[in-house]
Amino acid sequence: MTHRSDTKVTALQVAKHAGVSRSAVSRYFTLGASVSAKTAAQVAKAAEELGYRPNILARSLITGRSRIIGLLVAYLDNYFYPEVLERLSRELQAKGYHVLIFMAPNNAQNVDQVISEILDYQVDGLIFASVSLSSELTIRCKALGVPVVLFNRLQDVEGISSVTSDNFRGGALAAEFLVNSHHNRIAYIGGTEGTSTQRDREAGFRAGLKSAGKELFARAIGDYCRETSRLVTREMFDRASDARPDAVFVANDHMAIAVMDVLRYELGLTVPKDVSVVGYDDIPPASWASYDLTTIRQPADQMAAETVAILLEQINEASAQPRQVRAEAEIVVRSSARLPEASIESEEESLSEKLKKGKC
Amino acid sequence: MTHRSDTKVTALQVAKHAGVSRSAVSRYFTLGASVSAKTAAQVAKAAEELGYRPNILARSLITGRSRIIGLLVAYLDNYFYPEVLERLSRELQAKGYHVLIFMAPNNAQNVDQVISEILDYQVDGLIFASVSLSSELTIRCKALGVPVVLFNRLQDVEGISSVTSDNFRGGALAAEFLVNSHHNRIAYIGGTEGTSTQRDREAGFRAGLKSAGKELFARAIGDYCRETSRLVTREMFDRASDARPDAVFVANDHMAIAVMDVLRYELGLTVPKDVSVVGYDDIPPASWASYDLTTIRQPADQMAAETVAILLEQINEASAQPRQVRAEAEIVVRSSARLPEASIESEEESLSEKLKKGKC
DNA sequence: ATGAAAGCGCTAACAA
DNA sequence: TTGTTAGCGCTTTCAT
Numbered sequence: 067m068t069h070r071s072d073t074k075v076t077a078l079q080v081a082k083h084a085g086v087s088r089s090a091v092s093r094y095f096t097l098g099a100s101v102s103a104k105t106a107a108q109v110a111k112a113a114e115e116l117g118y119r120p121n122i123l124a125r126s127l128i129t130g131r132s133r134i135i136g137l138l139v140a141y142l143d144n145y146f147y148p149e150v151l152e153r154l155s156r157e158l159q160a161k162g163y164h165v166l167i168f169m170a171p172n173n174a175q176n177v178d179q180v181i182s183e184i185l186d187y188q189v190d191g192l193i194f195a196s197v198s199l200s201s202e203l204t205i206r207c208k209a210l211g212v213p214v215v216l217f218n219r220l221q222d223v224e225g226i227s228s229v230t231s232d233n234f235r236g237g238a239l240a241a242e243f244l245v246n247s248h249h250n251r252i253a254y255i256g257g258t259e260g261t262s263t264q265r266d267r268e269a270g271f272r273a274g275l276k277s278a279g280k281e282l283f284a285r286a287i288g289d290y291c292r293e294t295s296r297l298v299t300r301e302m303f304d305r306a307s308d309a310r311p312d313a314v315f316v317a318n319d320h321m322a323i324a325v326m327d328v329l330r331y332e333l334g335l336t337v338p339k340d341v342s343v344v345g346y347d348d349i350p351p352a353s354w355a356s357y358d359l360t361t362i363r364q365p366a367d368q369m370a371a372e373t374v375a376i377l378l379e380q381i382n383e384a385s386a387q388p389r390q391v392r393a394e395a396e397i398v399v400r401s402s403a404r405l406p407e408a409s410i411e412s413e414e415e416s417l418s419e420k421l422k423k424g425k426c
Numbered sequence: 427m428t429h430r431s432d433t434k435v436t437a438l439q440v441a442k443h444a445g446v447s448r449s450a451v452s453r454y455f456t457l458g459a460s461v462s463a464k465t466a467a468q469v470a471k472a473a474e475e476l477g478y479r480p481n482i483l484a485r486s487l488i489t490g491r492s493r494i495i496g497l498l499v500a501y502l503d504n505y506f507y508p509e510v511l512e513r514l515s516r517e518l519q520a521k522g523y524h525v526l527i528f529m530a531p532n533n534a535q536n537v538d539q540v541i542s543e544i545l546d547y548q549v550d551g552l553i554f555a556s557v558s559l560s561s562e563l564t565i566r567c568k569a570l571g572v573p574v575v576l577f578n579r580l581q582d583v584e585g586i587s588s589v590t591s592d593n594f595r596g597g598a599l600a601a602e603f604l605v606n607s608h609h610n611r612i613a614y615i616g617g618t619e620g621t622s623t624q625r626d627r628e629a630g631f632r633a634g635l636k637s638a639g640k641e642l643f644a645r646a647i648g649d650y651c652r653e654t655s656r657l658v659t660r661e662m663f664d665r666a667s668d669a670r671p672d673a674v675f676v677a678n679d680h681m682a683i684a685v686m687d688v689l690r691y692e693l694g695l696t697v698p699k700d701v702s703v704v705g706y707d708d709i710p711p712a713s714w715a716s717y718d719l720t721t722i723r724q725p726a727d728q729m730a731a732e733t734v735a736i737l738l739e740q741i742n743e744a745s746a747q748p749r750q751v752r753a754e755a756e757i758v759v760r761s762s763a764r765l766p767e768a769s770i771e772s773e774e775e776s777l778s779e780k781l782k783k784g785k786c
Numbered sequence: 787a788t789g790a791a792a793g794c795g796c797t798a799a800c801a802a
Numbered sequence: 803t804t805g806t807t808a809g810c811g812c813t814t815t816c817a818t
Contacts, residue, residue, distance in 0.1 A: 073571070076795060087805045092797055102803060117566070122546045123483045123492060124795035128810045132483060134526070134547075142512045143710065148502040155529045159540075164547070165527050166494070169515045180519075186482045187494075187524070206477070211433070327715035350503065355687035356716040436811060447789045452813055459813095462787060484811035488794045788818080794811105801806080 075118040084112035095120045126188060133163050135377065136184035138177075140170045140196040144290065144320040145349040146366065147195060150217070153370035154193065161378060163190070170197050178203055185210065191377040193217055198261065213380035213388075215373050218364075220262035220390075227380070227388040229373045233266035234273070236362040236395030240315045240344045241274025243360070243397055246406040249342060251283035253311035255298060255325060257290040257318060264290075267317050267346060283311050288321040295321040299328040303335065312341060313403065319345040319352045319361055326357055326402065342403035353400070360403040362395050369393050435478040444472035455480045486548060493523050495737065496544035498537075500530045500556040504650065504680040505709040506726065507555060510577070513730035514553065521738060523550070530557050538563055545570065551737040553577055558621065573740035573748075575733050578724075580622035580750075587740070587748040589733045593626035594633070596722040596755030600675045600704045601634025603720070603757055606766040609702060611643035613662060613671035615685060617650040617678060624650075627677050627706060643671050648681040655681040659688040663695065672701060673763065679705040679712045679721055686717055686762065702763035713760070720763040722755050729753050 077091040084091070086105055093099040094109040101109070112118070126132040135158055142148055155165045166187055168180050181203055184192065192207060195217040204223050207214045216228040244252050254271055257264035275281060284302055288295030295316070303310045316322035322345030329335045329343070337343055345352060348363035372391045379386040399405070437451040444451070446465055453459040454469040461469070472478070486492040495518055502508055515525045526547055528540050541563055544552065552567060555577040564583050567574050576588040604612050614631055617624035635641060644662055648655030655676070663670045676682035682705030689695045689703070697703055705712060708723035732751045739746040759765070 073569075074795090077797095078795080088795095089797080089805060090803090093804090096797075100803060105803080117569075119542060119546050121487075121548060121795055123486050123548050124810090125797070126483050126810090127481075127487060127795080127812090128797045130810080142508040145505065145508070148505070148508040148511075151508075151527075152502045152529055155527055159529065159543075164543070167511075167515055167525050167527050169512055169519065182479060183519075183524070186479050188481060188483050209433075323714065331715035351711060354683065355691035434811090437813095438811080448811095449789060449813080450787090453788085456813075460787060465787080481811055484794090485813070486794090487796085487811080488813045490794080790815105790817085792813105792815085794813090796810085797808105798810105799806105799808085802804080 075116045077118070077120070080109065080112045080116055080118045083116060084108040092120075130188075131190050131381070132188045134166050134187055134189045135163050135191045135193060136168065136187065136189035137165050137193045137195065138168045138170050138180065138184065138197050142169075144196075144318065144347075145351060146218075146318070146320070146347045146364070149349070149366045150195065150370055153367055154373060157370055157374045161374070163378075174198075174200065181207075185212065190381050191215070193373060193377070194219065196261075196263075213377055215376050217369070217373055218263060220266075225388045227376045227390065229369050229376070229391045229393070230263070231362075231364040231369070231393045231395045233263055233395070234270035236346060236364075237267040237270025237272075237315070238274035239270075239395060239397045240346070240362055241271045241278070241280075243399075243406075244313045244315065244342060244344060244403065245275065245278040245280055247313075247342065247404045248406075249313035249404070251311045251313070252280060253284040253286075253302060253314040254282055255286050255288045255295060255302070255314055255316045255321060257288065257321070259287055261290075264317055271315055288316065288325075290318060290321060292321065292324040295324045296328050296332075299325045300332060303329060303333055303341065307340070310341075313344070314341060315344045315346075317346055319347040319349045319359060322346070322359055322361070322402075323351055323357055326359070337402055338404045344397075344403050348398050352398075358400040358402055360400045361398050363398045364395065365393050435476045437478070437480070440469065440472045440476055440478045443476060444468040452480075491550050491741070492548045494526050494547055494549045495523050495551045495553060496528065496547065496549035497525050497553045497555065498528045498530050498540065498544065498557050502529075504556075504678065505711060506578075506678070506680070506707045506724070509709070509726045510555065510730055513727055514733060517730055517734045521734070523738075534558075534560065541567075545572065550741050551575070553733060553737070554579065556621075573737055575736050577729070577733055578623060580626075585748045587736050587750065589729050589736070589751045589753070590623070591722075591724040591729070591753045591755045593623055593755070594630035596706060596724075597627040597630025597632075597675070598634035599630075599755060599757045600706070600722055601631045601638070601640075603759075603766070604673045604675065604702060604704060604763065605635065605638040605640055607673075607702065607764045608766075609673035609764070611671045611673070612640060613644035613646075613674040614642055615646050615648045615655060615658060615662070615674055615676045615681060617648065617681070619647060621650075624677055631675055648676065648685075650678060650681060652681065652684040655684045656688050656692075659685045660692060663689060663693055663701065667700070670701075673704070674701060675704045675706075677706055679707040679709045679719060682706070682719055682721070682762075683711055683717055686719070697762055698764045704763050708758050712758075718760040718762055720760045721758050723758045724755065725753050 077088050081088045081091045090105050091109050093101045192214045201223045220228055256268050286298035286302055288298055316325050326343055345359050345361035348361045352359040352361050437448050441448045441451045450465050451469050453461045551573045553575050561583045580588055616628050646658035646662055648658055676685050686703055705719050705721035708721045712719040712721050
């Protein structure tokens with residue numbers, strides 16, 4: 067490594083240094099192109115000596131692919147997303163792609179603006195995490211031939227790929243669990259109205275209650291926000307013991323944790339003795355001993371893998387069609403909710419065990 | 427908006443449509459270039475009608491700047507980093523730059539590999555968050571003229587910019603606080619040996635103890651990892667009350683939270699009655715009621731802003747020199763550590779208040 | 787202020 | 803397999 071790289075080294079310089087043509091150099095760096103062993107060696111040596119690496123941007127200009135995936139994400143303070151981001155990034159990195167990240171502005175108007183900016187980078191694909199987008203935009207991406215995957219959101223538009231968990235089923239699981247453990251006054255604290263996750267989780271939950279002959283005792287919207295959740299929780303639970311819920315399903319863990327804190331530290335209630343709490347997502351803090359939150363798990367790793375798979379097949383195979391993936395939701399039983407009478411001890415154990423063996 | 431954009435629209439097409447030259451179109455989209463009002467209007471109209479936007483990659487090729495900032499980050503499960511990432515991204519977005527994210531591999535060998543990949547994208551600047559890099563690499567970036575900022579790490583190499591908090595002072599503050607609140611057996615649980623944060627926080631902490639005539643009662647390394655912290659905490663505290671520490675300073679909140687959980691739920695101790703815990707960072711979970719962790723705050727927002735400032739001045743001003751920014755560390759007093767006798771109630775209050783008013 | 791022409795660094799036909 | 807040629811979409815002198 068005799069980096070003589072004072073400034074930018076071009077393929078032409080390497081070619082001269084190696085005594086071959088520009089194309090030979092290009093071919094050497096193009097996977098699956100035909101170069102003789104001899105030429106390869108010469109180029110390798112010259113490139114090494116000059117510290118040459120191909121300019122991806124210049125390459126993109128001609129190949130028409132940038133190997134950049136745009137990711138638009140609404141927030142990172144819900145800890146489901148850092149996890150997803152890390153997995154997406156690693157997965158794509160392994161396949162030679164990289165993530166250009168954009169934080170979504172609050173209003174839809176500006177979202178369009180930001181997406182235009184992303185498109186300006188000639189991204190090969192687009193991931194929208196927890197962002198709903200106008201159907202106009204969807205059409206525009208399609209027109210440009212840029213594959214799009216919606217992550218954790220559904221859109222009514224035809225032919226748009228998405229990766230979610232089975233939110234309806236997840237909601238139903240929560241209901242089933244709370245009903246089985248003999249709760250009488252079951253409440254729901256929801257996410258942002260109008261989002262597909264909120265809609266489907268609530269619908270599933272209600273359906274689950276209904277099929278057990280139960281009804282919702284109380285309902286509030288926490289807007290997927292800690293502070294709002296705190297407020298609505300106070301309002302919902304600050305009353306006599308027989309006038310308040312004895313169980314609550316919260317539409318995500320981010321809120322559920324705030325709810326637990328209010329219940330315990332602002333209202334002096336005991337979880338799960340006074341109130342059972344069930345969340346959704348299974349973010350890392352849900353498994354922290356202070357919360358030990360019973361929740362509906364969304365498999366972040368699997369969802370990220372599917373997202374990448376869809377994207378790459380759309381990029382590489384002309385015939386690939388958009389598809390909707392619905393990952394299975396499963397309940398993770400911990401101690402924030404009262405257990406059904408004859409709980410299967412062994413199963414709980416194994417789940418807890420698994421979760422404790424974190425990577426290091 | 428009559429998006430006729432079946433495929434890619436070029437400047438030339440717009441030029442023809444508007445009845446002007448390629449250059450005119452280019453000038454219209456180049457901030458601060460001279461175009462007559464009339465031409466501007468024609469171009470604007472044509473561009474709108476065809477749905478044209480300049481190709482940033484092609485532009486980069488000629489201007490030599492990509493408006494991409496590479497970010498290499500070690501992990502996202504320490505919740506200091508999602509916060510930092512979000513702020514960095516928004517800040518840069520506002521200035522017309524965007525973040526290309528790379529997750530650091532575990533071994534240093536591969537880090538070099540990944541950095542090469544980043545450089546291939548012709549990034550205008552580089553941020554290393556919690557990543558130590560070989561001095562060879564630093565030199566290489568310099569040779570390429572790519573500004574580098576180390577975030578939350580210090581390097582002994584000359585002339586490399588960095589943004590950290592004053593870790594030594596932060597450690598000293600923790601010591602001072604624990605000493606003032608009359609602890610006798612004060613312990614330290616550190617981060618990864620060899621990192622500058624670990625080294626400086628411990629040095630400051632020890633210096634603080636020393637100047638009060640105290641010494642470290644116990645020491646262990648939690649490796650900035652929950653699981654390791656859990657193990658060392660058990661070992662350190664699973665003993666008779668007079669043989670175990672009555673206070674512990676943990677080198678970051680990510681570990682401190684794990685430590686608190688072990689203390690309470692695995693060892694049955696009470697915080698802060700049996701053990702006082704002080705952390706470092708002030709990540710959001712530190713303010714959650716279940717932890718209410720007294721900690722040394724690193725101002726993520728300010729540090730992110732400084733990082734961007736340094737980067738942009740190096741990119742835009744030829745004369746700009748690398749600089750080292752050391753943000754002030756301050757203690758945030760909550761309830762995880764016993765208070766000094768005459769604690770200033772009002773001050774605590776105001777701090778807690780501030781933290782509760784989160785955005786929504 | 788505007789257009790013509792040159793060229794950023796690279797890859798992909800094509801011919802040899 | 804190799805070199806030659808053209809050109810990806812854009813900006814930027816340089817004349818006008």
